[in-house]
Amino acid sequence: MMMYFHSFAALTCAFTSVLAQGLTSSSLETHVDSLALDFSFKPIKEAYWTSLPHHRRTPFAVSPDGQSAFLAYLDSSETDVHVQQVDPETFAAVGSAVTVEGAKEAGGLVAHDDGFALLTNEALPSGTTNAPADSTPVPVLYRFTDGTQTWKTFLGGPDVDNSVGALASPDLNGDLVYSAEAGLYGAYFVVTA
Numbered sequence: 089m090m091m092y093f094h095s096f097a098a099l100t101c102a103f104t105s106v107l108a109q110g111l112t113s114s115s116l117e118t119h120v121d122s123l124a125l126d127f128s129f130k131p132i133k134e135a136y137w138t139s140l141p142h143h144r145r146t147p148f149a150v151s152p153d154g155q156s157a158f159l160a161y162l163d164s165s166e167t168d169v170h171v172q173q174v175d176p177e178t179f180a181a182v183g184s185a186v187t188v189e190g191a192k193e194a195g196g197l198v199a200h201d202d203g204f205a206l207l208t209n210e211a212l213p214s215g216t217t218n219a220p221a222d223s224t225p226v227p228v229l230y231r232f233t234d235g236t237q238t239w240k241t242f243l244g245g246p247d248v249d250n251s252v253g254a255l256a257s258p259d260l261n262g263d264l265v266y267s268a269e270a271g272l273y274g275a276y277f278v279v280t281a
Contacts, residue, residue: 126185127163136258147197160194196264203233207264209257218246220256255279
């Protein structure tokens with residue numbers, strides 16, 4: 089057993105040495121282009137349950153026809169999610185960002201040929217009966233067509249499934265997919281009840 093460990097350790101050291109020698113600034117591909125955002129962005133935030141920092145989701149999606157792409161991000165004020173259309177060839181912004189006011193996180197993004205769908209979380213409207221305490225956000229799915237909101241549906245809260253309580257998502261930790269064949273979205277997200 090000890091012989092195998094030494095062989096593995098020697099192989100690991102050799103591999104690490106080769107990698108270290110091979111990675112230089114001249115051997116790496118670099119990209120000078122970047123996307124200027126319309127709103128300031130802070131990529132790290134504290135997790136609500138541990139207060140430890142974690143990376144904010146910044147979902148990116150390309151449309152089925154390959155003609156457009158979208159980038160979603162939460163602005164640094166943590167009050168709105170912005171979705172910027174970009175040219176998939178040049179990564180240049182196309183038009184102005186679409187703002188989803190009150191959204192707390194960009195959890196998932198699906199690009200369509202005519203727009204996008206966004207999984208986010210937000211507080212329920214004021215006065216909602218049995219809403220999660222302290223305006224804790226719930227998951228919500230938006231669909232935008234040509235930059236205009238087509239529909240919105242809450243995926244948590246008191247009207248979704250009362251048997252498990254008012255499902256809330258203080259940190260969304262989820263993703264979104266779409267099946268063109270079925271015409272359905274699928275989403276997963278972490279909830280508290």
